[in-house]
Amino acid sequence: MYCTMSLLYVKVLFSALCAVVLAHNKQPNIVLILADDLGWNDVGFHGSNQIPTPNIDALAYNGVVLNRFYVQSTCTPSRSALLTGQYPIRYGFQVMPILHGENRYLPLHLKTLPLHLKQLGYATRLVGKWHLGHSYFNNTPIYRGFDSHFGYWPGAIDYFNHVADGGYGMRRNLLTSWSTQNEYATHLFTRKSQDAIIEHNYKKPLFLMISHLAVHAADENQLLEVPDFAETNKTFGYISDHRRRLFAGMLTELDKSVGSVCNTLKDKGVLDDTIIIFLSDNGAQNTEMGYDNAGSNWPLRGMKATLFEGGVRSPAIMYYSKAKVKSAINSQLMHITDLMPTLYVAAGGNVKDLGTIDGVSQWGAITQGDESSRSSVLLDIDDFHPHSSLIGYRGRYKLINDSVINEFGQDGYYGKDTSPTKNPPYDVDLVLASPTNKAINKRLTKKKILTIRKKLTIQCTHKGTRPKPCDKNGLCLFDLVNDPCETENVAKKYPHIITDLSKQLLSYWKILKPQDKHFTDTKSNPIYYNNTWSTWMEHQ
Incomplete structure (x- = not known):
C-alpha cells in the first residue's frame, strides 16, 4: 500500500513538473506588422509632433525601440x-521591386521564415501585400x-x-476576392487580421504577418486615399500641404489598426504570449520621386530607393511582455535579415538549422x-x-560608392x-x-x-534641403554616430577605413x-x- 501511494505521488509530481516545464517553454505567438513606405519622421516616438501615432508610440514605449534597424x-x-534571412544580392533580387506583370519571383530553392516556423509547429497566416512574384x-x-493568404500579389x-x-x-x-471590393484596404486588412487572431486554435502557436498597403501611394489616378476626405481635412487642417494632410489621414488608419490588433490579442487572452514586431519595409518616398506619398524622413538624408539613412533606416519596434528588457532603446546594429533567425530562436529553433544565412539572431540582444x-551590414x-553601400565598425561608419539609383536623379534630398x-504639442x-x-x-x-522620446529624437544642424552629393567617381564615408544625418563626407580623413570597408564590399561583389x-x-x-492579376504563366 505504501509503495503504491509513493509511486502515485511520484507520478503526480512528475506530471506537475512536466506541466511547469511545458508552460515555461511555451512557444510564443508572433505578429509581424509591416508598414509600406513609412518614414522615420512619420511616427511620433521619433520626435515629430505633426501626425499623432498614439498606438504605434505606445508599442514603442512599452517595448524595445530598435533604433539602428x-x-x-x-x-x-x-x-x-x-523571409529568407539572406541578402538579396545572393539571388539577384537587389535594388528593384518586381514590376506589375514581370515574370520574376523569389527563387524556389529558398526556404522562407513561415516554412521554418511550420516545422516548429506554427500555423502561418499572411494578410496584405506579397510582392514576391505571382507568375x-x-x-x-x-x-x-x-x-493562408488574404491580400494582393502585386x-x-x-x-x-x-x-x-x-x-x-x-x-x-x-481565388479572386470580389466580395470585398470597395472596402478601404487598411480597414479590410485589419478586419482579416482580427479574424485570424479570433478564429485560431491556440493549441498551435500562431505566426501572423500583417503586410499593409499603408502608407504606400495608390495609383496614378489618386495617390493618397483616405476613408473620409472631409474628416481628414478637418482633423489635420493645421497641415498646410494638402498631400501631407491626406498622408496623415492614411497613417491615422494604420495607427488605429495597430491598436485594434493589440486589443484583439488582449480580448482573446493571448497578448502576453505574443511577440509583436512593427517596422517599415523602407524609407518614405516624397516630392521628388515618382508617386509622391508625402512621407518624411527628416532630419535623415535621402528617401526610398536611396542608400542614405532616410531610405534604409526603419522605424522598428519589438514588444514582448515576457522579455527581461522593456521600455528601452536598443541602438545596436541590426538588419532585416536578422528577423528570421531572431524569430526562429524565439520560437524554440536552433539557428544552425537555418543553413547559410546573412542574418544573426538578435533575440538575446x-x-x-x-x-x-x-x-556590419551590407545595404x-x-x-x-x-x-x-556598407555599414561597418559596429554601426559607426557607412561607406557609399556613388550616391543613388541614377535615373531618379537623387543626390541625398x-x-x-x-x-x-502650427503643429499641436505632443499629446502624451x-x-x-x-x-x-x-x-x-x-x-x-x-x-x-x-x-x-527625447533620447529618440535626432538633432542635426543642417538647414538646407540639398546637400552635396557623393562624387560619382569617388566615395562617401559618414560617421553615423556623430553625424546621423550624413552632412559631412569624412572619406579624406579616414583613408584606412575606406580601404577596409571597400575590401568588405568587394567580397560581396564576388558572391553577387x-x-x-x-x-x-x-x-x-x-x-x-x-481583368484580374493572375498567374499568367500557368496559361502559356
Missing part, C-alpha cells in the same frame, strides 16, 4: 530579405510557407477598388540586453549602374522639416489612453514617455548574382484574365 531601400528586396501558382504565398493597389494598372488585385488564397554579434549593391509652430495623454497602451496595461508614465533585366510580360495583361 536597417532594411533594403525598396519593397521587394526588403521582403525577400525578411506561377508556386510563386504565391500559400506555396511559399503560408497556410506591388500596390487602389485602397478602395483594389485595382492596379487595369487589373483587380485582391485574393483569398488563389533585444530581450536580455546582450551584445549583438553583428558588426545593397546595384550591379546595373553601379552603386553600393533631405525633404522638409515638419516642425513648424493620447498615448496613455490609446487602445494599445490600455491593452498592455503596464503602468507607463508621462515621465517615462518623454524621457524615451546579377539582376535580370526588368520588363513587363505583355502576356500578363489583366484583360486576358477577367
Whole structure:
C-alpha cells in the first residue's frame, strides 16, 4: 500500500513538473506588422509632433525601440530579405521591386521564415501585400510557407477598388476576392487580421504577418486615399500641404489598426504570449520621386530607393511582455535579415538549422540586453549602374560608392522639416489612453514617455534641403554616430577605413548574382484574365 501511494505521488509530481516545464517553454505567438513606405519622421516616438501615432508610440514605449534597424531601400528586396534571412544580392533580387506583370519571383530553392516556423509547429497566416512574384501558382504565398493568404500579389493597389494598372488585385488564397471590393484596404486588412487572431486554435502557436498597403501611394489616378476626405481635412487642417494632410489621414488608419490588433490579442487572452514586431519595409518616398506619398524622413538624408539613412533606416519596434528588457532603446546594429533567425530562436529553433544565412539572431540582444554579434551590414549593391553601400565598425561608419539609383536623379534630398509652430504639442495623454497602451496595461508614465522620446529624437544642424552629393567617381564615408544625418563626407580623413570597408564590399561583389533585366510580360495583361492579376504563366 505504501509503495503504491509513493509511486502515485511520484507520478503526480512528475506530471506537475512536466506541466511547469511545458508552460515555461511555451512557444510564443508572433505578429509581424509591416508598414509600406513609412518614414522615420512619420511616427511620433521619433520626435515629430505633426501626425499623432498614439498606438504605434505606445508599442514603442512599452517595448524595445530598435533604433539602428536597417532594411533594403525598396519593397521587394526588403521582403525577400525578411523571409529568407539572406541578402538579396545572393539571388539577384537587389535594388528593384518586381514590376506589375514581370515574370520574376523569389527563387524556389529558398526556404522562407513561415516554412521554418511550420516545422516548429506554427500555423502561418499572411494578410496584405506579397510582392514576391505571382507568375506561377508556386510563386504565391500559400506555396511559399503560408497556410493562408488574404491580400494582393502585386506591388500596390487602389485602397478602395483594389485595382492596379487595369487589373483587380485582391485574393483569398488563389481565388479572386470580389466580395470585398470597395472596402478601404487598411480597414479590410485589419478586419482579416482580427479574424485570424479570433478564429485560431491556440493549441498551435500562431505566426501572423500583417503586410499593409499603408502608407504606400495608390495609383496614378489618386495617390493618397483616405476613408473620409472631409474628416481628414478637418482633423489635420493645421497641415498646410494638402498631400501631407491626406498622408496623415492614411497613417491615422494604420495607427488605429495597430491598436485594434493589440486589443484583439488582449480580448482573446493571448497578448502576453505574443511577440509583436512593427517596422517599415523602407524609407518614405516624397516630392521628388515618382508617386509622391508625402512621407518624411527628416532630419535623415535621402528617401526610398536611396542608400542614405532616410531610405534604409526603419522605424522598428519589438514588444514582448515576457522579455527581461522593456521600455528601452536598443541602438545596436541590426538588419532585416536578422528577423528570421531572431524569430526562429524565439520560437524554440536552433539557428544552425537555418543553413547559410546573412542574418544573426538578435533575440538575446533585444530581450536580455546582450551584445549583438553583428558588426556590419551590407545595404545593397546595384550591379546595373553601379552603386553600393556598407555599414561597418559596429554601426559607426557607412561607406557609399556613388550616391543613388541614377535615373531618379537623387543626390541625398533631405525633404522638409515638419516642425513648424502650427503643429499641436505632443499629446502624451493620447498615448496613455490609446487602445494599445490600455491593452498592455503596464503602468507607463508621462515621465517615462518623454524621457524615451527625447533620447529618440535626432538633432542635426543642417538647414538646407540639398546637400552635396557623393562624387560619382569617388566615395562617401559618414560617421553615423556623430553625424546621423550624413552632412559631412569624412572619406579624406579616414583613408584606412575606406580601404577596409571597400575590401568588405568587394567580397560581396564576388558572391553577387546579377539582376535580370526588368520588363513587363505583355502576356500578363489583366484583360486576358477577367481583368484580374493572375498567374499568367500557368496559361502559356
